[in-house]
Amino acid sequence: MTELALQQYLDFAYIIAVILFVLSLKFLSSPVTARWGVLAGEIGAAMAVAVTLFNPEVVQYKWILITLIVGAGVGVPLGLVHMTAVPQRTALSHAFGALSAAMIGIAEYYVGNAPTRFEMGEIALEVIIGSLTFTGSVIAAGKLQEILPQRPIVYRGQNIVSLAVLAAALGLAVALVVNPAHALLFPMMVIVALIFGVMLVTPIGGADMPTVISLLNSYAGFSAALLGFVLNSKVLVVAGALDGSSGFILSVIMCKAMNRSFSNVMFGAFGQVQASAAAAQEERTVRSATPEESAGILAAASRVVVVPGYGMAVAQAQHKVRELYDVLTKKGVDVKFAIHPVAGRMPGHMNVLLAEADIPYDRLIEMDEINGDFPQTDVALVIGANDVTNPAARTDQSSPIFGMPILDVDKAQTVMVIKRSMNPGFAGIDNPLYYLDKTLMLFGDAKSFVTGIVHELSSNSH
């Protein structure tokens, strides 16, 4: 086969890979087709890697094979982590992706042909974004894993110092574009960008971390796209651009769902309120109920809306919740599930868990649609959700979550909340919902409590 013919085959295979990436994103946008989306993405990525190995420029496979084995050795256990650890695992994946993009850019500068000014601009930008994404993602993963302090670390004039460091990295990049042969400036630029990555994430607090992860995902994508220009790889340009733009769109959606602006997430030090607000919790009385009493109320209801949250994920209660759905439906109760866009710890967290338990998709109702139903709902059963049900977001201007769209569970006839204690949720604030006359607190682990209710309902029907 001539070299030209081989190149045409390779280009064709790359186009197929790119089509698979686009289809993957399309399929991922609905729970019904999400599995196909994952498969399409996997086949696309495997094709892009395999096709690259046939590139005539690849002269020996030894090192590629060794790194493939090492990479798989790290990647497989990372892929098997518990679902609640996915945010930090994702942060680590971005760190690795960004590190490899930065290292290839660095290699291109030192080992490749002397770059033109334009190429130097591409390399510098790509290496800066890759480096800052690497350190930023490592810090984010450390915070989410609670190896590093979760609260924002802030000091006076921080934003000015951080922006000055970023400006220094960009200044060094401009100096390199003017004179690409100025070899000393290159490592300085890399180090300054690495430092900026740390400074970018340390002032960001717990509840904002998932948004930051999504932003870092977007940076890693854009850095890969720039690398595609450096290496003249069209598939990398497209894959990086898709990754970068989808991560960016996701960050915007998350900011909207929390009623926050980008600048507020990046510079607002939101997580700081957590400790003080938690400490200020008032001593007020609440009404509680047992699994038997809860089962009686649910059995007497005609319409029930289940509101799942982070606690259901921690307790892995989704399969028991499915049993509850089955037993109530059998008794003629209409059961729906209310999905808040940021319930849990990552976008789509609740959809994934409920789909895993085979709860029919048409029973999962998005926030905007279900909110109108609450006044006609007999029981809103909140399972391990807290912030996403907090009415203070609607009424209390001094609340840190004021303005965040919430599920209006307080408008239901009766509210039942399964959680282990009166402890706050991720935002660290008290929830006035728990003190309403219509609210019953069902104290216990979500899985055990739901098991108790299912047991009662099943034994009553015999």
Ligand code: NAP
């Ligand atoms: P949440 O406000 O964090 O509350 C979860 C509740 O679950 C806690 O109050 C906890 O109370 C309870 N819980 C924990 N383990 C439990 C168990 N084993 N059994 C029963 N209950 C348990 O959760 P959310 O309502 O889902 O809200 C999500 C929060 O994350 C929001 O603040 C949101 O802004 C933030 N966030 C989410 C995303 C996202 O993409 N999903 C992104 C950014 C930020 P106890 O300790 O008393 O049991």
